[in-house]
Amino acid sequence: MNELSDAPGQTRRIILKSAVGLAAFALGAGGVLTSAYAAIDPKSWPENAFKQKSEADALKALYGKSGEASDKVNLDAPEIAENGAVVPIAVATTLPGVTGIAILVLENPFTLAAAYKIPEGTEASVASRLKMAKTSKVVAVVEAGGKLYTATKEVKVTVGGCGG
Amino acid sequence: MASTIRVRAIASGDTTQVQSLISHPMDSGFVKDSKGQLIPPHHIEVVEFEHAGKVVFTALWGPAVSKDPYVKFSFKGAKKGDDLKVSWVDNKGQSDSTVAKIQ
Numbered sequence: 001m002n003e004l005s006d007a008p009g010q011t012r013r014i015i016l017k018s019a020v021g022l023a024a025f026a027l028g029a030g031g032v033l034t035s036a037y038a039a040i041d042p043k044s045w046p047e048n049a050f051k052q053k054s055e056a057d058a059l060k061a062l063y064g065k066s067g068e069a070s071d072k073v074n075l076d077a078p079e080i081a082e083n084g085a086v087v088p089i090a091v092a093t094t095l096p097g098v099t100g101i102a103i104l105v106l107e108n109p110f111t112l113a114a115a116y117k118i119p120e121g122t123e124a125s126v127a128s129r130l131k132m133a134k135t136s137k138v139v140a141v142v143e144a145g146g147k148l149y150t151a152t153k154e155v156k157v158t159v160g161g162c163g164g
Numbered sequence: 165m166a167s168t169i170r171v172r173a174i175a176s177g178d179t180t181q182v183q184s185l186i187s188h189p190m191d192s193g194f195v196k197d198s199k200g201q202l203i204p205p206h207h208i209e210v211v212e213f214e215h216a217g218k219v220v221f222t223a224l225w226g227p228a229v230s231k232d233p234y235v236k237f238s239f240k241g242a243k244k245g246d247d248l249k250v251s252w253v254d255n256k257g258q259s260d261s262t263v264a265k266i267q
Contacts, residue, residue, distance in 0.1 A: 040253045045209035050226040086230045105228060109194060113228035122220050122239040123179070129230040131192065 050112050055104055055139055058111040059148060062102060067141055067148030070095070075140035075151040081132060084157040090127035091140040093149070098124035100143035107136030132157045173248045173266040180242040180266055182213060182221070184250055185234050192227035207255055208233065214249040215242050215266075242266050 049061035059066055076090040091101050101124065102115040113130045124142065132138075132155060140151045171184040186208065193205030211223040220239040242248070244266055251261030 040210050040212055040251055040259065042209060042253050042257065044222075045224055050224075090236075108228050109192075110226055110228065112226055114226065115224040116237070117219075117222035117224070119218070119220060121241050122237065125238065127234075127236040128223075129234050131190075131228045131230050133194075 046115070049115070050110055052111055053109075055106055055111055058104055059102075059141065062112065062115060063100070063141075063143055063148055065148055067150040070142075070149035070151065073140050073142050073149050073151035075138065075153050076127075077138050077153050077155050080156045080158065082158050084132040084134070084159055086129050087132050087155060087157070088127065088129050089138060089140075090125070091142070091151075092125035093142045093144070095124065095142060095144040095149060097145040098142055100141075101126050102141040102143075103128075103130065104139040104141065105130060105132055105136050106139065108133050167262045168260045169250050169252070169262045171248065171250050171262065171264045173242075173264055175242055175244045175246075175266050178240050179238050180215075180240070180248075181236070181238045182248065183234070183236045184211075184213075185232060186211070186252060186260075187232055188252075188254065190225075190227065190229055190231045190233060194227075205255060208252050209255055211235070211250065211252040213237075213239075214251075215239070215246060 046062055049058055052058040052061050056066060072093055072095050074092045081087040089103055091103060098118050100117055103113045104111045105113050114128060116126050118124055135156045137152050137154050142149045168187040169184060173180050173182045188208050189206055191203045191206040195203050197203050205227050207227045208225050212219050213221040221237050223235055246266045248264050248266055249261060253259040
């Protein structure tokens with residue numbers, strides 16, 4: 001084969017390449033357009049963090065660092081929860097620059113129970129209801145100014161809410 | 165089908181308090197049914213609250229969040245009559261969304 005006969009092949013390859021590129025671009029643009037309607041990207045769920053089984057591992061997977069105890073984190077949880085399936089837990093803080101709040105239940109099969117993203121303009125206060133397998137320490141975590149602050153409280157559970 | 169999401173947003177001054185209740189089994193994957201078979205995990209993973217094109221609150225939930233989950237938070241910058249969009253997606257890819265008027 002001489003150089004001339006090879007030339008059309010190359011050209012075809014270039015055309016093919018640009019066609020693939022165009023298709024990829026169109027797909028990408030389509031993805032952006034659909035995401036404007038279906039707002040949530042399921043991949044935004046931090047799967048790995050929700051699989052961890054200790055406080056340190058969960059915090060590392062979620063925020064990439066460890067926390068320090070702070071009296072500015074206010075964890076509102078009952079002393080005794082009669083029903084472990086529904087334990088009301090609220091977290092609030094007076095710390096400035098809060099970007100996230102997380103709640104860990106140390107004795108649950110998976111430590112991390114819930115995490116909340118707090119953009120600017122949203123108050124650093126969340127109330128929700130969690131399941132607790134048994135009596136456990138509950139840890140409230142606040143991410144503020146790039147650091148983690150925690151508060152811990154033990155909640156006694158009479159009837160567990162995680163198993164059969 | 166009726167929406168799975170019940171949301172109440174009340175503006176008071178500059179702050180809007182939002183309470184929402186979503187109808188969802190939130191199966192943890194650790195509970196057995198009456199035949200002794202484990203019920204596979206089925207829980208909401210992400211909930212987003214949007215006001216004026218901006219996400220004002222995101223909840224990331226694991227299987228430890230209670231059945232028919234409830235959440236309460238507050239944000240600034242909205243007024244009565246504004247729209248608040250709530251949407252969720254679960255680990256099976258099911259989803260729902262609704263738009264509520266801020267009262």
